[in-house]
Amino acid sequence: MRFGGWFLLFAVCLNAQVRYSDILKSPSENWLSYHGDYRALRYSPLTQINRQTVANLVPKWTYHVRAARRLEASPIVFDGVMYVTDANEVDAVDARTGRQIWMYRDESAQLQNVNRGVAILGDSVFLATADAYLVALQRSSGAILWHKKFADTSKGYFATLAPLALKDRIIVGVSGGDSGMRGFIAAFSASDGAELWRFYTVPAKGEPGSETWGEFDTQWGGGATWMTGAFDPALNVLYWCTGNPWPDYYGGGRRGANLYTDSVVALDAGTGKLKWYFQFTPHDTHDWDAESIPVLADLTYKGKRRKLLLHPNRNGFFYVFDRETGEFLNATPFVDKLDWAKGIDTQGRPIEVPDMDPTPGGRKVCPSTRGASNWMSPSFDPETKLLYVPTLEQCDRYVGSQHNPEPMKNLMGGGGEGIPNEPGKFYLRALDPLTGEKRWEYPMTGPATMWAGTVSTAGGLVFFGDDDGHLVALDARTGQDLWRYNLGQVLTASPVTFSIARKQYVSIAAGTDVFTFGLFEPAAPISLAKGGRN
């Protein structure tokens, strides 16, 4: 061999591994999962950027994702390296400088779509491709470690979500509920991709829950699982939200509640067995996926410390549960534009207003099909005890067909369309997590087209993307506007924050680029190093 003799044969020692115990501590310096933490609080303990210093927040670098059109990932950051995704692609970037380290693109993927990020564990990052392969990549080089199909595109599946890494396994869900498929959540071994369990969100004929579908062929029932769920490490329970029944806007062929669509399911992370479920919108005909993030906060509720699950739903109500028992505690509207139900009864069932189904000629219903909130991440600040929720006030005209469409033809049995002269308006709302009461709100300008979420910090700030392309920082207590930066893009992702060498950064994937901010430091002159080939 004549390689100069200066490198070792075969790697024996690697970088510090990402351990489960590291992910339990996230977010801190690192941001190690889509939500930052298993409980999906999306709250960082970092304080360098705070109410006083945020006035000095400035851009540090921009990373352009070459083929991107619409980035939706929460960047993952570990040990100074950021991992950001586009469809079928992972880019590893030096998180201090925005310089690319490696890029992996699955050239043979048979579908394109959006992607919401990687999971990270051990020496691997994990990507779900648009055509539903789970790919494990070596963290420092991007080499393919294994590559495994987890769902069949010929049965209506595709994937957009960021996988969730816990202990020794990777959890994934599937997309496709708008054109017919049968949703599931599945766990795979992180080391070799072997399947550990699979839970179907729509029961097969004869299984419990199948009686809620009438004669409908449940292999096309929907119940997609396209957003990353939350996890309670102490209870070892996964909380995953499910999508709409299919066809979205025509319910005549699927008489019944259509379990477990538009629900949250609590699954034993070890076995995938169902511990409890709650359905927000039985027999949905408005495409109100329950995909808003389930937030796992521990709070004193009516004098008793309880492990709660908080959920602002697309249907316009904000729900509170005991996540240990599944007990429904309360639900309140968090939007003004809500007319499909008069309220929620003591069992958690909507008190529905009659004749709110879509019609061939169209019927106005509130909220809109995009929902009062959607997959834009909320965050919960344990200091202010407020939940920050991107909220849309909008109604739609819902048009529905009168027969079942054919599966896998991108047909939803109708649709929701905007009402002329009644544009939607976004707000960032701070809700009391126990009652859903609004404490303050920040009205946004813009065309009501954004999909950006939030991150809150121990610096007393809540960062979020607004409907006009700005990254904004508010005082988490009062909603006072403290800082803003125009990113010049339609925002379709949620911000994250991390720290390298005692410097805190805030990043957001926006449109086609990742923008990263830090506190102002005067530039120092440097001499170009000798010997560099540039």
Next chain:
Amino acid sequence: MSLPVALISMALAQSHQEARTAKNPLSGRPEAIEAGKGLFREGCAGCHGGNGEGGRGPNLAESESLREKTDDQVFNTIRRGIPGTNMPAFAMPESQIWEVIAFIRALGTPAFLTPASGDAEAGRALFYGEGGCGSCHMIRGRGGFLGPDLTNIAALRTSTQLRDAILQPNARPLSGFEGVTVILKDGTRVEGVAKNNSNYSIQVLDAAGKLHLIDRAQASDVRFRGGSLMSDNYAHTLSPTGIENILAFLSKQVVRPDAQPANRRRERENR
């Protein structure tokens, strides 16, 4: 001319001049592809580029219309030319035209779809053993960090490109794999490959798979090795059989053997 090619040439010579088979009798034969490559470089590369990438003449490597043509149609195009264009008629022996066609066909076909003549298992042993390939290249997590990952290489390269990459690694060096030594101002020495490099920072992956993210202001010296880290002497250090065996092993490295080739996008940069 190797023996099988000679035998086929004799068989062809005995047949009637115009009674050609519709299918190339030399299709996929490594020695025919290699011979075709030489002929192509002499007679075709001036217009179509050395690897069929196009120039004055059309790109042949990625041409959908060429892919749809039968071997016989391509044969006639070479034999008769295309009147009214710059494509002349070539008065070559039939066997040589088939060799050129074998090469042209191989240009656009990923290696996993091209039959390989070597012994893949022997190739694996050589790859991870005496050949030393595995000290820099990884396949499904086994191997080194300094060279490109080869887990899916048979979908990303043609067999001709794989052969060229082994025999002439410096001909088309990839960005992100140049050897570099960085001396930091505190005396620390970092060696590996530069995944990226600017006046302000350099990102080095070392042989142990550790990333070093370095501000250029911290470096007192940055020395690039120049050229590929890979030996350019494998034509001599490996036997012809050994090379065929490694090529057969590499031709099996694909993660989606059932993927539709039409949807492949070629991306040579690997950074």
